[in-house]
Amino acid sequence: MEQKKDRRQFEVGATGAWRASSGVALSHEVQLSRTEVRPGVYKIAPMTTLSKGEYGLYLDRGENLAPYIYDFSVE
Numbered sequence: 001m002e003q004k005k006d007r008r009q010f011e012v013g014a015t016g017a018w019r020a021s022s023g024v025a026l027s028h029e030v031q032l033s034r035t036e037v038r039p040g041v042y043k044i045a046p047m048t049t050l051s052k053g054e055y056g057l058y059l060d061r062g063e064n065l066a067p068y069i070y071d072f073s074v075e
Contacts, residue, residue: 003054008056008071010024010028010056010058024058030047030050030055031046032044032045032046032047033045033046033047044057051074054071054072054073055072055073055074056069056070056071056072057069057071
């Protein structure tokens with residue numbers, strides 16, 4: 001995420017003269033591992049060490065539902 005003076009932000013879509021895209025850009029994605037701890041409870045961890053900065057876990061829920069975004073910092 002890009003840190004601004006009073007907020008954090010990231011882009012989830014872009015349009016241009018001849019194209020449009022949606023979702024988080026591949027260059028801003030972090031690979032995750034997911035394991036089920038018990039039914040309905042999951043552990044999510046990055047596949048690499050995260051650098052200092054601002055991050056967000058973006059969960060697309062589909063079916064015209066708004067995504068969930070969980071933001072956090074790495075110091």
